Amino acid sequence: MTSDARTGQPTPLAPLPYNRPDITEEEIAAVVETLRSGWLTTGPRVARFEEEFAAYVGARHAVAVNSATAALHLALDAAGIGPGDEVITTPLTFAACANVIVQQGARPVLADVSPDDLNLDPEQVERRITPRTRAVMAVHYAGQPCRMDALLAIARRHGLFLIEDAAHAAGAAYRGQMIGSLGDATAFSFYATKNLTTGEGGMLTTNRPEVAERARLMTLHGMSRDAWKRYAHGGSWYYEVVAPGYKYNMSDLQAALGLVQLRRLATMNARRAVLAARLTAHLSDCEAVQPPAARPEVQHVWHLYVIRLRLEMLRIDRAAFIEELARRGIGTSVHFIPIHYHPYYREGFGFRRGDFPVAEDAYERIVSLPLYPAMSEADVDRVAEAVRDVVRAHRR
Ligand SMILES: *Cc1c(COP(=O)(O)O)cnc(C)c1O
Numbered sequence: 125m126t127s128d129a130r131t132g133q134p135t136p137l138a139p140l141p142y143n144r145p146d147i148t149e150e151e152i153a154a155v156v157e158t159l160r161s162g163w164l165t166t167g168p169r170v171a172r173f174e175e176e177f178a179a180y181v182g183a184r185h186a187v188a189v190n191s192a193t194a195a196l197h198l199a200l201d202a203a204g205i206g207p208g209d210e211v212i213t214t215p216l217t218f219a220a221c222a223n224v225i226v227q228q229g230a231r232p233v234l235a236d237v238s239p240d241d242l243n244l245d246p247e248q249v250e251r252r253i254t255p256r257t258r259a260v261m262a263v264h265y266a267g268q269p270c271r272m273d274a275l276l277a278i279a280r281r282h283g284l285f286l287i288e289d290a291a292h293a294a295g296a297a298y299r300g301q302m303i304g305s306l307g308d309a310t311a312f313s314f315y316a317t318k319n320l321t322t323g324e325g326g327m328l329t330t331n332r333p334e335v336a337e338r339a340r341l342m343t344l345h346g347m348s349r350d351a352w353k354r355y356a357h358g359g360s361w362y363y364e365v366v367a368p369g370y371k372y373n374m375s376d377l378q379a380a381l382g383l384v385q386l387r388r389l390a391t392m393n394a395r396r397a398v399l400a401a402r403l404t405a406h407l408s409d410c411e412a413v414q415p416p417a418a419r420p421e422v423q424h425v426w427h428l429y430v431i432r433l434r435l436e437m438l439r440i441d442r443a444a445f446i447e448e449l450a451r452r453g454i455g456t457s458v459h460f461i462p463i464h465y466h467p468y469y470r471e472g473f474g475f476r477r478g479d480f481p482v483a484e485d486a487y488e489r490i491v492s493l494p495l496y497p498a499m500s501e502a503d504v505d506r507v508a509e510a511v512r513d514v515v516r517a518h519r520r
Contacts, residue, residue, distance in 0.1 A: 181304030192313030
């Protein structure tokens with residue numbers, strides 16, 4: 125603890141934010157260099173970022189975009205999802221997943237999660253399949269890959285397009301295979317809080333050339349470059365719009381940041397794993413708290429550290445627990461408010477409380493604690509001590 129220079133009294137520590145991006149002088153220099161280069165929008169740095177990202181995750185193609193939401197939308201479009209179709213996803217995800225399904229005119233169908241990792245339960249997915257089901261959107265919750273063997277087998281058996289939401293899972297692996305190389309299309313997020321950040325940004329990876337080609341086309345107004353080739357001798361001003369595309373492209377400023385972050389990703393993820401293990405060790409004898417655990421066959425990248433409270437052992441609920449942590453200077457979050465609790469989905473799609481008991485029970489208990497590479501060991505110890513202190517003060 126530091127002390128006040130005037131009074132000599134100890135001053136409280138500054139609050140520990142829930143998240144802080146890990147940006148070094150190297151990222152700053154890369155962005156400044158891009159500004160000086162005169163090329164700000166999609167250009168050489170985006171091309172290089174796509175190449176290096178594809179190589180890193182072992183995918184044949186990578187298309188850089190301005191968010192994971194855009195990548196998910198492009199994946200649905202490339203899969204040909206439209207009105208009358210159903211897409212199965214998890215209730216324990218960010219609203220963007222369900223929103224893009226609705227934007228394509230399709231119906232979001234939810235399947236419950238597994239109690240161990242809060243990822244989509246493959247058995248529940250299979251139960252929700254109807255003749256209208258066209259795709260599954262699986263989210264690698266907190267940075268822990270889903271049970272991909274089972275999901276890939278279901279997709280193959282029923283002829284479904286498998287989209288992975290890897291917003292939390294840059295650098296994660298399943299049975300030694302990198303996330304981004306497995307399903308039909310994978311969406312990554314480079315939002316400010318994610319393991320790799322470009323401020324805002326995303327990437328779609330795929331091994332399927334027709335998916336990459338369609339995504340590339342729809343990323344920039346549906347403008348075809350083939351026309352350029354045909355008219356190359358006449359100048360590069362000519363283009364043809366062959367579909368009503370979107371404006372989802374990434375800028376070179378973002379890619380410059382992303383290239384540095386990508387080179388640092390393995391180190392940053394390793395640091396997350398060390399801090400997560402330290403936090404788990406500190407909480408291991410705290411019976412009112414269930415710490416998260418990694419399944420043995422995965423490489424977890426610890427985007428989130430989500431504890432579950434054993435509320436039956438406490439006199440306070442999760443909301444009060446969060447308030448108590450805030451009073452002790454610890455920032456937290458909740459991932460996620462279930463999709464079917466939001467008014468739009470609750471009222472428009474006939475979902476009811478009780479439909480997804482595992483996700484609903486988890487929602488009452490989950491708290492995401494601070495965990496990011498820029499934290500010190502002392503920060504982690506402080507988080508654990510605050511959690512233990514709240515439990516001590518409010519135990520039944
Ligand atoms: C952050 C997040 C998204 C959206 O990412 P953006 O890049 O902000 O569009 C989608 N899904 C999940 C699970 C996320 O956590």
